[in-house]
Structures are given as C-alpha cells and as structure tokens.
Amino acid sequence: MITKLLVANRGEIAARVMRTAHAMGIATVAVYSDPDADAPFVALADEAVRLPGASPTDTYLRADLVVAAARATGADAVHPGYGFLSENAGFARDCAAAGLTFVGPTPEAIASMGSKLEAKALMEAAGVPVLPGATLPDGAPLPSDLDFPVLVKAAFGGGGRGMRIVRSAAELRDAVDGARREAASAFGDGTVFLERYVEDPRHVEVQIVGDSRGEVVHLFERECSIQRRYQKIVEESPSPAVDETLRAELGAAAVAAGKAIGYTGAGTVEFVLDRDGAFFFLEVNTRLQVEHPVTELVTGLDLVAVQLRVAEGHALPPEVTGASIAGHAIEVRLYAEDVPAGYLPATGTLHRFDIPELPGIRVDAGVTDGSVVSPHYDPMLAKVIAHGTTRDEAARTLARALARAGIHGVTTNRDLLVGILRDDEFLAGGTDTGYLPRHPELVTPGPDDGERVRAVAAALARQAEHRAGATVLRDLPSGWRNVGGPPQTVAYAVGDRTLEVAYSFRRSGLDVAVDGAAHELRLVSATPELVVLDRDGVRRRYLVHRADAKTFVDGPDGSSGFVDVPRFADPNAVAHAGSLLAPMPGTVVRVLAAGGDSVAAGAALVVLEAMKMEHTVAAPVDGVVTELHVSPGDQVETRQVLAVVEAGASEATGEAS
CATH class of the missing domain: 3.30.700.30 (Glycoprotein, Type 4 Pilin)
Known part of the structure; x- marks a missing residue:
C-alpha cells in the first residue's frame, strides 16, 4: 500500500493528484520552487519541501533533489504528473533504487518510447501504421536527403515544446537549433526528432491503461486538433470524426502499442488522422495527459485513482475493463497569454480568479485570487471542462462559464476559447490542426462594441x-x-x-x-x-x-x-524613437547583433525565452544598432528597452552602451 505520495510536479496537476490521493487516504508531499512558495498546490499538501531556485532545470527537473525530498519526508511513492520528469526513465530508475514506488510505467517502457526511431520500429512490428522519421541528438549533423515538409519536435517530452514546421532545406538549421534549445529547457535533453509532416490532419489520441498482469485496455479516443504553437488548447471526447468502426481500429492499434512495450498505468497513444480516414502513429505519452479529464467525465473513472491502484499491484477492475462512453466532454486550456500579439506569454498578479460553478462544469486550476503568474513555467492557469448529454450542450455550457468568469490582472486566451466554442465550424465538428489559421477573426477579433x-x-x-x-x-x-x-x-x-x-x-x-x-x-x-x-x-x-x-x-x-492614465505623464517613461521593447518578461537567451552593426528590417536581434517558449525581437527598419542594453542571461521586464535601431544612421555613430 502507498501511504505517503510525493507529487513531483506543480500547479493544477499537482493539486489534482493530491485531491485523489487524499480521497484514498494517502498523505501527500509537495516540492516547490521559490516562485511557487505560496501556490495553492503547496498549501494543499500535507508536507512541502523547498527546491531552491526558480528555473525548472534548477528545481523541478532535479531528480536528485526530488528523491532526497521523498526520503526526508518518508514518502513511499512518487507521482510525476505530466511534463518535467514524468517521461524520464532515469528518474523512474532513481525512484526504484531509492525504494520508492514510481506511479507510472516501468523505466524500460519509458525508455522504449524515448527513442522515436526505436518506438516507431516497435510499433511497426506490432502492426501499428507509422510515419517515417529520424532523431537528431545534440551535435548530430543535419540529414541531407529529406522530403519536405518535415516536422521538428522534441524527442523527449511533448506539449508542443520545440516543435517547428520546416518547408525547405534553408529553414532547417535555424529550426533545429531553436527546437533543441526549447527541448533542453523544457525536458533537460536537447535531442530533436524529424518526421514527415501531414498537412492539416486531425490529432486523435487513445487513452490506455495497463496493469502488472499484462492486461491493457483502451478508454476510447480524444480529439485534440485545435492547437496553437503545436500545443493543444481544446480537447474533447469522443471525437466527432470517429465512428464505431474507426474507434475499434484506433483502440486495437493503441492496445497493440501498449502490449508491445509492456505498458502499466495510464498512458496515451497519439495518432494523426488524415482526410481520407487513415491514421498514423505519432508517439506514446508514457504519463497522464493534460486532457485526461474529458476521458474521466465520459467514462466516470478517476484515472489518478486507477494509476495509484495499479502502482500498488492491483489488477484493472471491471469498471475499467468494461468502461463505456456516456455523453460528451470538452476541455479548454486557459492560458496567460496575449493572443492577438502572437500568443505571447503574460505575467502578473491574478487579482481575481472566479469561474462560475455551473452544472456540468469542472475546473482544474493551479491558481487562485492573488496568485502571481511568473515567467518561469508553462502559462496554463487552469483547465475548464464541461460534460453534457450532447456535444452541443457541452460546448454551450462551457462557453457560458468562460464568458461569465471573472479573470482579472493577467491577459488570457479566454475570448479566443469562447469564440471557438461558439463558432459554426467547430460546432459542426469540422476541426483539424489548420482550424485556427482558417479563423483569423477568432485570433485577432475586430472592434469590441461594448x-x-x-x-x-x-x-x-x-x-x-x-x-x-x-x-x-x-x-x-x-x-x-x-x-x-x-x-x-x-x-x-x-x-x-x-x-x-x-x-x-x-x-x-x-x-x-x-x-x-x-x-x-x-x-x-x-x-x-x-x-x-x-x-x-x-x-x-x-x-x-x-x-x-x-x-x-x-x-x-x-x-x-x-x-x-495619470493626468500628468512622466516624460522619462517615453521610449526613444527606434527603441526595441521587450514584449514580455523573460530571459535573454541570444543577442544576435552588436553596437554599430547595420541591420535590415526584420533581422533578428534578440531572442527571449519566457514560459518555455522563445520569442524573437527583430529590427523594425533598415538601420544601425546604436544602443544595446542586454546580454545573454539577463532578466527583462515588459517594455524594457533592449536595443535602439536608428534608421539611416551611419555606422560610425553606433556604440554599445
């Protein structure tokens, strides 16, 4: 039996795991970084251990510190949540070596899916349709025989981190380098993966669960096609594109994938579904997914409870092996971000966070009134989920809950989500990964009459x-x-x-x-x-x-x-003409010019990182860099002057300041 569970994660997933553990009579331990000291998940835990620092690499990605925290508190099990160490085979081995139960698949199963080429070979041998691809470890040369377009993505981890579409050989180097940096920041490993890109497919995934006796079953599919920056923002179950025949085929392929790697616990097999109804294996996420609540709501199961019971050695119970679909569930990810500005991460203090408690609405939140949203972590504030008898009912209820929410102090994607849920194409089920590019009016809405x-x-x-x-x-x-x-x-x-x-x-x-x-x-x-x-x-x-x-x-x-607006403006608050201002708080990861350099309009000058995403600040005009105020590693605030580019200035006037 598990008596005390350390949750090696943060935010809403840490709180969500703890609630189920408490309901099962299991004590919990949180680990937290300095910016998270006052976060709700820390207060929810029975005990909490500080991980000094702010960046993920110094805190939540430190397997040694997490294991030490488990030992110090007498925890006998570790739940990794999703992200961070959840798909790290080395961490799973460290837990086993320390006598801790790892709530997830075996290290061998995680490792078998860690190498995308090996994973695809295993899937192909198991009869699962696959797409061609290749891995690129840090420092590996770029292949020269690619058929474009290709997709570049992190080989370890998911969530859209490091993902790029490349349509020509000229774009490949910058895309791979940027993806490697994001992958290393998010997962501690800069290995990336190249894969043939299917234009505007549907993203359909299948939830699987397995026990230590070798039984693996599927709990139906989820539609996750509406994405921004290759990261899902709307998920639902069941998929409006999947009929009973296709559901059986997808389920059988997912179960075959799970059995091929000896899967235990809860995991997800991801597929792309093309316009002809053919599907291809993408990857196995050897962890709980962000979107697992939609499966819980249509099946009536608690997947975290299933994970914990499997980790204790129990067989899958009849309510899991005999699960069926009841109704429809839709989840949206509420992010702190400025959508019209290009989904820029937003930071600040949430002065109010109030989502109305309507029938059929579930809120999995990592924040509350007064929470500070920092630039160090993923910008997701909460998942808001609706369950209804029909898909239309779920969409309508979810849109109303979001529209009536009081979310004050931080810019969010709430208006985009409401717009999607009320859009005719979405309501007709016509969603694929090209949905948002087809609807610029949702991303950049017109004037607000009210x-x-x-x-x-x-x-x-x-x-x-x-x-x-x-x-x-x-x-x-x-x-x-x-x-x-x-x-x-x-x-x-x-x-x-x-x-x-x-x-x-x-x-x-x-x-x-x-x-x-x-x-x-x-x-x-x-x-x-x-x-x-x-x-x-x-x-x-x-x-x-x-x-x-x-x-x-x-x-x-x-x-x-x-x-x-103050009646009398501060003259010092006005930036010098030609100033390049930071669009968000973050860390300077690269400076691509020096004082005195001549630059062309659109040339990248400074690269910032915030909430695990990179953003490039470019020259607004042809000119000369006359001032440069930042260096790699600097922390900057929104609207801080990074550099000054003077149009038509002579190179002799350029000085670094």
Whole structure:
C-alpha cells in the first residue's frame, strides 16, 4: 500500500493528484520552487519541501533533489504528473533504487518510447501504421536527403515544446537549433526528432491503461486538433470524426502499442488522422495527459485513482475493463497569454480568479485570487471542462462559464476559447490542426462594441467610490454644479490605446461621451462594485473590480481591463524613437547583433525565452544598432528597452552602451 505520495510536479496537476490521493487516504508531499512558495498546490499538501531556485532545470527537473525530498519526508511513492520528469526513465530508475514506488510505467517502457526511431520500429512490428522519421541528438549533423515538409519536435517530452514546421532545406538549421534549445529547457535533453509532416490532419489520441498482469485496455479516443504553437488548447471526447468502426481500429492499434512495450498505468497513444480516414502513429505519452479529464467525465473513472491502484499491484477492475462512453466532454486550456500579439506569454498578479460553478462544469486550476503568474513555467492557469448529454450542450455550457468568469490582472486566451466554442465550424465538428489559421477573426477579433460602455461603467463606479468616501454632501454626484459646468473626465489605457470618458450629471439625466463621441445611456444605479446602465431600452449589469490603478469590468457584452492614465505623464517613461521593447518578461537567451552593426528590417536581434517558449525581437527598419542594453542571461521586464535601431544612421555613430 502507498501511504505517503510525493507529487513531483506543480500547479493544477499537482493539486489534482493530491485531491485523489487524499480521497484514498494517502498523505501527500509537495516540492516547490521559490516562485511557487505560496501556490495553492503547496498549501494543499500535507508536507512541502523547498527546491531552491526558480528555473525548472534548477528545481523541478532535479531528480536528485526530488528523491532526497521523498526520503526526508518518508514518502513511499512518487507521482510525476505530466511534463518535467514524468517521461524520464532515469528518474523512474532513481525512484526504484531509492525504494520508492514510481506511479507510472516501468523505466524500460519509458525508455522504449524515448527513442522515436526505436518506438516507431516497435510499433511497426506490432502492426501499428507509422510515419517515417529520424532523431537528431545534440551535435548530430543535419540529414541531407529529406522530403519536405518535415516536422521538428522534441524527442523527449511533448506539449508542443520545440516543435517547428520546416518547408525547405534553408529553414532547417535555424529550426533545429531553436527546437533543441526549447527541448533542453523544457525536458533537460536537447535531442530533436524529424518526421514527415501531414498537412492539416486531425490529432486523435487513445487513452490506455495497463496493469502488472499484462492486461491493457483502451478508454476510447480524444480529439485534440485545435492547437496553437503545436500545443493543444481544446480537447474533447469522443471525437466527432470517429465512428464505431474507426474507434475499434484506433483502440486495437493503441492496445497493440501498449502490449508491445509492456505498458502499466495510464498512458496515451497519439495518432494523426488524415482526410481520407487513415491514421498514423505519432508517439506514446508514457504519463497522464493534460486532457485526461474529458476521458474521466465520459467514462466516470478517476484515472489518478486507477494509476495509484495499479502502482500498488492491483489488477484493472471491471469498471475499467468494461468502461463505456456516456455523453460528451470538452476541455479548454486557459492560458496567460496575449493572443492577438502572437500568443505571447503574460505575467502578473491574478487579482481575481472566479469561474462560475455551473452544472456540468469542472475546473482544474493551479491558481487562485492573488496568485502571481511568473515567467518561469508553462502559462496554463487552469483547465475548464464541461460534460453534457450532447456535444452541443457541452460546448454551450462551457462557453457560458468562460464568458461569465471573472479573470482579472493577467491577459488570457479566454475570448479566443469562447469564440471557438461558439463558432459554426467547430460546432459542426469540422476541426483539424489548420482550424485556427482558417479563423483569423477568432485570433485577432475586430472592434469590441461594448468596450466603450464598459469604460463608462468603470468611470461611474469610480465616482461612486469617491462619493462613498466623501465626508460631506456624499449624496451629490461628482462635479455637481447648480449652474452647470465642465464634465468630469477620466482616461484609461487599454493596451496601446487610450480611452477618455467625460460625464456630467444633469437634471435631464446622464450626459456621457467616450473620446468625444456621445453615448445615449441612462444610469439606473451605481456602486463601486456594480453599475447598471440602460442603452436603447436594454438594461445591463456591469460588475466592477478595482485593484490598484486597474479597473476590471465584466458584463453580458464582454469583459475589459482598464488602467488609470495619470493626468500628468512622466516624460522619462517615453521610449526613444527606434527603441526595441521587450514584449514580455523573460530571459535573454541570444543577442544576435552588436553596437554599430547595420541591420535590415526584420533581422533578428534578440531572442527571449519566457514560459518555455522563445520569442524573437527583430529590427523594425533598415538601420544601425546604436544602443544595446542586454546580454545573454539577463532578466527583462515588459517594455524594457533592449536595443535602439536608428534608421539611416551611419555606422560610425553606433556604440554599445
């Protein structure tokens, strides 16, 4: 029996594993880095051990520190979650050597899937359809006989880390080098894998579970085709593209794959499904998947509980071997990221994190009110999952829960997710890996018609707060004059834009304008937390939350975050013309130019890494690098000046500063 379980992971998966362990009467131990000291999963554990440092390579990827933490707390088992050490055969061996039960497959099974070429050979021998490919260890030369396009991806680990599409030999070197860096950062191994790329396939995977007696069964398929940066953001079970015949074929192939490697515990066999219905093996993820909740909701099983019982030596129970599908489940990954800016990771403090508890909704979150989202780890805040009798019902319920959520302080992909769930093509089941490129209107939406009204609500809540704090005549509205007077004004920053709200309380009612354009609105009521406005006979309620100099407004027509603009701007806050600003907090991993260099527009100058993803900052114009303010290894903040490029400057003027 397992009596004390160390969870060698962080965030929502650590909390999710702990909840099941506690329900089974198992004590838990957390390990945490310095930025995670106050994270919810740490508070949930019975005991917690600090891993000094911030970066994954110094903390969660240190197998020696994790094993030492298990020994120090008397844990007798380790659950690796997903990511980090979960598919590291060496870590599984270290656990066994220390007398710890590793909740997962054997080291041999993990190792057999670690080499993609060996994995494909095993699968082909087991009768599973495969795609051609080759591995490239660190330092290995590039092959010269490739048929393009090819896909470059990390040979160890998953989650889209290090993945690149390469369509010509000229692109290969940069793609492989970048993929190696990301793979090394995310998984501690820079080996990458080349594979024939199938254009816009469906990504369909099959959940398998096996026990130590050699029995392996499948728990049906999941559709994971909607992806950004080759990382899934919407997953569902069952797949709308899979009928009973194809389900049986996929299940049989997945079980054959599991038996070929002697699989125990919960794992996933991933396939690509082309437009003709043919499927090809991608890989076996020898761990629990991020998207496992959709399988749990349609089967009624707790996959973590199944993992723990298998690790204790039990056979698969009848509810697993005889599982069936009931209803439909859809999961979305809520990320801290700026979608229109190119899915840039976002950081900051979550002043509020509130997703309504609707029937059929499950939230697996790694954050709560007050959580700080740092640049060191994956930007996923939570998984929000809906289960319904039908696919349409699940999509509708999930979209409403997300749209009504209060998520304040950090930019997220919430609007993109809601847009997908309400899109006609998605609702018709027409999803593949090319879905998002076909829908730029979801990635970069047009003007938000409700934003100006929400700005008015923010301003009126602000004046209500001021009047509530007044010591005299608090029943009079701000700016009241018997004989009239100029309107009250307040300016808000919204991204790179500014909105100015001007309002006056007249005997005839409220006069209000946004950026000089009048709006016909009737104020029904206003408090610092709630403003009710009537527009064209339609009454809407706006919830208002103020935190520091920020105001967050949630209404039936959408949500906005506004930042107070000071009346008198700081002249030192204006960047010099030609300045290249950091688009996000992160670490400088490469500097590709020096002071005095002539550069062409679009030339890469600085490469940043944040949340395990790389972002290149390029020259905006043809010119000369006149200032360079960063070096590899530097930590930078959003809008920090990295370099200055002056258009038309002579090389003699360039100096490194």
